[in-house]
Amino acid sequence: MLAAVRCVVYRDLLLALRRRSDVATALLFFVIVTSLFPLGIGAEPDLLRSIAPGVIWVAALLSCMLSLGRLFAADHADGTLEQLLLSAAPLGVIAAAKALAHWLVSGLPLVLIAPLIALQYGLPAALYPVLALSLLLGTPVLSMIGSIGAALTLGLRGGGVLLSLLVLPLYVPVLIMGAGSVEMAAAGLAPDGQLLLLAALLIVAAAFAPWASAAALRISAE
Amino acid sequence: MLEAVDLACERGGRSLFRGLSFALRGGELLRIAGPNGSGKTSLLRIMCGLLSPTAGAVLWGGAGIRRLREEYSRRLVYIGHAPAVKEDLTVAENLAIACRLAGLAVSPREIRAALEKFELSDWPVKRLSQGQRRRAALARLLLSQSLPLWLLDEPFAALDVTATRDVEDLIAAHVARGAAVVYASHQEARIDATVSRLVDLVAAA
């Protein structure tokens, strides 16, 4: 089973490496969106500092959601998804591996770039660890919940927009806890509660989302 | 070994076939015949477990394949219409990954041998022609000789005479080894003569 996970992650990372522009565009989207807010709202330092956690989190959410289209669609188009459905490992494990690979390519870079954006927004440096930790715990959940939506909307016309409608309401708790933890820290309170809740969401998602994605893949592949 | 019981399939409101039953044992070759659109691909996919039939069941060793899941998938190789290879990877990489996912242990030497047999260079798949991609997909068969069930959808499509003969020899050798092979084809092929069973979908509609 672990061999199958390694194989799928290796395959997806290799594919991402060969198509670097796809990955880079998603990251660029994150940076561009966060740059738009000051342009739209005004560059007043206090205002930016107060909206920074929310803006960074919403941008991370949108960026993650945009890249979900790549999760299963390419495999579906060239027929490799059927082979994944017929592999020797349980489909839930395969789905989890794909979500993991997706996170490594789309979520982890966001965690690493977020402090830079926080700097642009004037967020005090003491908050960077909390921000990074909240993103580190939250972005895998986004990938996993997103994989369910991506599997359900496989090959459909409405495609990306429909996927957003399905997945964004489910993202709300992660957004609230993630941004909330940074805001708590900004207010001088301990963010432990929210971070622990994020960790709990991560565990629950890791336990259930792969099986839901697997069921959704089977439904969509018929 | 493989048994279909009273299979029925409905696609897009149209009934493709009904009451289809057959059994297949090791060492037997089954051909699914019928014109385009008669449900050959659907039947093959039902036999893989990718599609659930409107009625009836497929049994492997007496147990339903829906319940067996991976235990059944592990025993078969399915080569469908699409070449099922990633364009951005090389042929060798594709074969290695496909075999590892199927739970087969293959050495780089065996992969190279498969490439040679099918006259393929280890290029990225996007640089290959349609026929070469088809051969890249079929090269898996050389590495799946331990699997007791082969399900092939139009294996001879887009192949030239030499390649067709190679694939026919592969199938014949595999059947001789005691495995079961099911192939769907709407054209005549030399191997049709050795078929143990024939499922004609026009008759089953």
Place this chain on the structure above:
Amino acid sequence: MTAQSIKWFWYASPQTFYPVAGVIARWCGTAAAVLCAVGLYMGFFVAPTDAQQGEAYRIIFIHVPAAWMSMFLYVVMAFWAAVGLAFNTRLSHMMASALAPTGALFTFVALWTGSFWGRPTWGTWWAWDARLTSELILLFLYFGFMALQAAIDDRRRAERAGALLAIVGVVNVPIIYYSVQWWNTLHQGASVSLARAPSMAAMMLTGMLIMALAFWMYSIAVTLVRVRCLIMDNE
């Protein structure tokens, strides 16, 4: 026991259910009309005027039962979705599909009446109150379900995909509800919670319960009519 289980699956056939649904729908429709009349009369004429909020509070006789129904119907929808996936019965999937528009309607009514309540109370048409925000997200969940089913051409795939989405959604609803509650307390600011309704006189509570029952009868009636339409479509 065996005889009973056979009977359930007999009703699961769309053809047998069709006439039964018609009868139940008619009864529930009449019950709904009667209960609604009684409830509205109690709410708008009989219940005493509230000391703090005056006459405006009376909208809760529609707002609160609508909110209850919106959440209840989602759970029922998820229940039928689960039954449909487990037993592969088409009628269960039809029930789930038929419930969605009514559920969405009640969610919208809850939002709209909540807005009408907010206007005289806080002076604004919309407030990011915990319950209103949760209802808004619930509305999106309903829309997502309906949009997904509408986007898929193959009936069987549409039903099963929607069912899976409904189940995933129902698991998330409590999580969403509690996280929004927490978010609301964090950003307390100027919000007056809708939950802090005027202390319930027995009369008010009875009025709301009667309205809730009326909405429930209405939902059953409308859903069954819709299921009959779906059965007809299918033939």
